[in-house]
Structure formats: structure tokens, C-alpha cells
Amino acid sequence: MRLGNLERATMEALWEHPEGMFAHHLAAGLPSQPATTTVLTVLVRLTRKGMVSRKRVGRAHLYEAAVDKDVIVAEAMRAALDAAGDLEAAVRRFVGTVSPEVAAALREALDERDGSAS
CATH class of the missing domain: 1.10.1220 (Arc Repressor Mutant)
Known part of the structure; x- marks a missing residue:
């Protein structure tokens, strides 16, 4: 499965944090420091591809890598x-x-x- 640069960077961050991450933490930790809304768009795409899972924690979602x-x-x-x-x-x-x-x-x-x- 081909991944764009931001998708790959997002997956790398999730693999490094198997406990999961919130979108705003992901955005702040990525080298290009994209907007949280941009990271959320990428996370939605990765979720649809079956590569990321999410669970609701309070009012936010915690994202985890769904594939190794x-x-x-x-x-x-x-x-x-x-x-x-x-x-x-x-x-x-x-x-x-x-x-x-x-x-x-x-x-x-x-x-x-x-x-x-x-």
C-alpha cells in the first residue's frame, strides 16, 4: 500500500507510540508540524485504509496503528x-x-x- 509523506510520517509516529496518540499530539510531533485538521484528515484516510484504529476518549479520539x-x-x-x-x-x-x-x-x-x- 503506497503512503504519502504525511501518511508515512503519521504511521511512523503511531508505531513509535503503541499506546496511541491524539491528533493534536501527532501534529505537534511531526517534522513538518502540519495543522491538527490536516492530521485529522490523514488519520481518517488511514482509518478507511484499515491502517489506523481509533477509540473515543472523552471528547477526542485516541489513534493507534492497526497494522504492524x-x-x-x-x-x-x-x-x-x-x-x-x-x-x-x-x-x-x-x-x-x-x-x-x-x-x-x-x-x-x-x-x-x-x-x-x-
């Missing part, structure tokens, strides 16, 4: 691979750039998927 960051990262990776003209070349180039830790994580995930994990 790894879900969004995995979707972005899948979209990037889908957009590759030459999938094999893209994967090879990517694999050539990863750290040993990432390579090990890839091997482990593929082994689990293929049922060959020991």
Missing part, C-alpha cells in the same frame, strides 16, 4: 518487485547489496516457506 510496520514494508517490497522489468536481475542486484544479517533472514524465511527449516 513489517506488513507495510513487506507490501512495499512486493510492489517494488512487481514493478521490476527484469525480476531476476532486480532480485540479484538487491541480494548483492544486503548485509549478512539480511541475507541470513532471507535464507531462513525461504527455508521456512519451503518447509526445509531445520
